[in-house]
Amino acid sequence: MSLNKLVDMQEALSHATTLEELQGFVEGLRDVYDIENLVYHSVNASGGQYAALTYSPNWVDRYIERGYERVDPVVQGCYKRFTPIDWKALDWSGKPARDFMGEAVDAGLGNQGFSIPIRGPSGQFALFSANQKDKDDSWAKYTDERVGDLILIAHYMNEKALEIEGGPAHGPVRALSPREKDTLTLLALGHNRAGVAEALNISENTLRVYIESARFKLGASNTVHAVAMAVTHGLIVV
Amino acid sequence: MSLNKLVDMQEALSHATTLEELQGFVEGLRDVYDIENLVYHSVNASGGQYAALTYSPNWVDRYIERGYERVDPVVQGCYKRFTPIDWKALDWSGKPARDFMGEAVDAGLGNQGFSIPIRGPSGQFALFSANQKDKDDSWAKYTDERVGDLILIAHYMNEKALEIEGGPAHGPVRALSPREKDTLTLLALGHNRAGVAEALNISENTLRVYIESARFKLGASNTVHAVAMAVTHGLIVV
DNA sequence: CGACACCTCACCATTTATGGGGAAGGGAAA
DNA sequence: TTTCCCTTCCCCATAAATGGTGAGGTGTCG
Structure with missing residues (x-):
């Protein structure tokens, strides 16, 4: 079912050489997988951040400006995890978290979401999330069908992002005996x-x-x- | 295709409370996925190791005794990666690596393999590998069909292993000023x-x-x- | 065969790190 | 207010690491 998509995806990724191209890739992926929003968000070991996403620029600006990563249950919850999780399973009990979600929905985000935490060498951490306005049952069906693909994509994309961003940063070191x-x-x-x-x-x-x-x-x-x-x-x- | 298997797998995992049960789980998985060998190998941040695998005890003993993790291209290659990789794509150019593979095949391992590196919080690292005696083309077909499942299983299994082993296991490290x-x-x-x-x-x-x-x-x-x-x-x- | 990398051992003088002690002011939390 | 923790400083004697140089053997690869 998904093999062709995955092959196309890898093909598209293999040509990417700039972070801007990853942004384009994410946008293309949104159409291929028929979903409203996709987000790749990486935090490297030095605290540097990079994101490729399909949310509205207004929402992104607001998120950054107000430091919502400290409230966002998706970020907070996934940082301690390392398996995919549906947003419903996260802890939304705090008032700040509920207010945040309200604002997010107002900004055009869907009510359903699914995130894949990814970890690279040296403390690098990234999140790959899918987001959509949907009912519980049809969303569950959607995620069940695509979780495997999304995990693969998330990992390949993270590899590519690190390759582009961090590649020649640390100089060559001869192998040790x-x-x-x-x-x-x-x-x-x-x-x-x-x-x-x-x-x-x-x-x-x-x-x-x-x-x-x-x-x-x-x-x-x-x-x-x-x-x-x-x-x-x-x-x-x- | 794989949904039922995955559901069964999660069901089986959810009841595991000891590391021994993970061993049994891996053995069961081997039958479900019709593969000769499956290996889950975890190294936590404190250097503690744990493995659940279907290789012969003789080979495992020999591997540990001779410190083959320092030679094994699978371990060495995957430690720097974080996307799944076929063993053929690893670096087998060194003589020690080739000797190692020869010994491994003598010990009953298949010539084909596929590994999924997994990373958890605080430098935890694990490898989930599938191994089989097979021809290149049929092995490629096998991995293509199952890579999505295997990635999911690898991550769920790692989560479970850390849940069982990890919690308060690795001594608390106080934050630094x-x-x-x-x-x-x-x-x-x-x-x-x-x-x-x-x-x-x-x-x-x-x-x-x-x-x-x-x-x-x-x-x-x-x-x-x-x-x-x-x-x-x-x-x-x- | 020769180049090269690897593994093994030795000696010396010097620099550097460690273990263990004591002390004092500031800030934050209980 | 008392109790921690963080920051800053000092001393001494001993243990450990370093820099430099030399030299023998093994194995691999072209």
Whole structure:
């Protein structure tokens, strides 16, 4: 059923090289999936935000201006989750939350919604949401049918957004040798040199060679730097 | 097509309260989806690992004993990704990687595979993989048809695993004060104590208080450990 | 075969980090 | 108001990390 759509989607995404094109992609997707609103919203590890969405610019401006992300149950609820969720299942019990939804509907949003939280390396977080004015039963049918597609799209889109935005940001780092990874991993876990040397069954002298070669490869100025870089670049898993 | 299966799956998962039951769930899933092997493997932020899988115990033991996670292109490749990927698209160019695959096939694994990386809050990372002995074209057809289901299952399973295991499991990490964050951030960027103290315009003595209080809060055994923990827990952004 | 990367070990002098102690002012919460 | 926490500063002795250099063996790839 959805395979053709998905193939088209990937095809369209593969050519995107700017964030503006992602905006166009989201708008196209809205037609393909016959839905009123789609939103991709990314918050990277440094707090930088980016969104590609089909809400009215007025609503977006108002949202940003008044800092509604601090009230919005979708954002607040999804930040702690990592599986898709229907907006009905979120906590709307607070008065600010209900007022917010009232305003949102006035601004043209639908009453139904469905969001997919996405997480990338290094604390990156994004939300992909579908929104529509609909009755409960037909909305449930709609989401049941498309949730699989939407999850895939959300992830591909997030990958593309990160590729565009964050790609060449952090410079190239040479891969570490197995021993170098072992060394940095154990250091990151809190062992000192003597402990690491013992754990790896090598002399502390040898260990130092690994630390220094890792430092050299990463362009790090000391051990702390090297370990931090290895962690943030995903070279070691702690 | 897959809706009934998914409903059954969620139903089965909702009753799970122990990690052992997840193991049983994975085994059941293997039959439902007519695949040779399924693997759920989670690494939480504290380095704790948990797996529910259908590989032979011998292979699992061998994998752990020899630290194959450092060689396995599936683990290494997926850690940097966050969209599903076929194992063929991974980097198998190194000799250790090829040797590893040879051993894996000898141990009964199929030659084809497909993995879904999953990320949760606070650096939690998991992999959900499907594995089978198959030809390229029929495997491509299989994955195309089921990738949507598998992604959903992977996410629900990860949610359940974290719910069971996660809650109060990984020790509480107290929030860092602004000065402590500044300190660890600059240390992570490669400055030594003197440099950080100068950058923050405080004495090196004062700086030490921050390092030690941060270490204490994080339960870290030294500066390297504290910085690594702060990075992996997303307390600082490097 | 030769280049190259990797793993292993050693020594020395010096710089740097750590552990543990004490102290004082400011602010916020209870 | 009292109690925390945050911020800032100081001292000392000891443990640990660093910088630089040298050198032997293994394995892989062209």
